[in-house]
Amino acid sequence: MVIRTNENKRPVHVVVMGVAGCGKSTVAEAIRDQLGFTMAEGDDFHPKANIEKMSHGIPLTDEDRRPWLEVINRWMLGRQTLGESTVVSSSALKRSYRDILRKDVPVFFVHLVGSQALIQDRLAHRKGHFMPPALLPSQFAILEALQADEPGIEVSIEGSQQEMIDRAIQAVQKHASKEESLVR
Template structure:
């Protein structure tokens, strides 16, 4: 069974950087969630207009379909996606087991990082709407919260370690089931 990781959080929290590190260090197939947005969504965000649920549903469905297809190929994946609401995460995990890495930090810190970014369609003015929409991971959701308050190396290390631990738990589960069956 494959591992599917969604690195989630508001714009500017470091999703792409962490997803790239998981790809590079663990050999996962990576997709940049922003690449799945239709042009209309990019145009809307570029104009400083927050996306609605209706804008997001088709985008999230495409990401889910991509992960399900990689599951059929036996590939481990990592995707960067805001996944701000529980309902969005529910859609992302349809027909595939997903481990969420929620990159969390203060609005002030993330705003300063977002304001320093160059050549990205997401203006810092939309950050407040993302924080207003954000529903943190709930206790029954498969995932971990990683603080972005430290250095990028610290954040990456915590995220990669969490994915490795999840991978180890998943590897142990079938072995434990086989032992019970043999007994």
């Protein structure tokens, strides 16, 4: 099922969230490829100062993250005006961050969840990323689970990569169907 937005459908906006190394980019790319959403890699919106801090093992502060999150929000708003469905990868670790992301945009969060040990192992084998594995504990320390009033779902990263992708795709399709029924 490919979901392409047109005048008869409501755009769907998905943020694939979770700590570093949980598979956000992989899942976002699958949503783009399988459902036809316009994709953005959240890391591409970080200002150089943020990347420098993380590259040196310094966790970002809320003040560091706010402009980054606001730019992602504006990107989704722009795509909304074009009638495009979007998917973006973003850690979105705190409720306050997710509130910024969904300001004036109906965002559905796909929270990729797994144990710290599993994700630490994945990070240890990842190459070419500015986020060092040493920052993972700081991400788990501030992670706030989705709350009941936040539109979204937790998706386990256990099992194979394809199983994780399939679970996420199914959740997005179910959400998109619900959104489409609101337009009719």
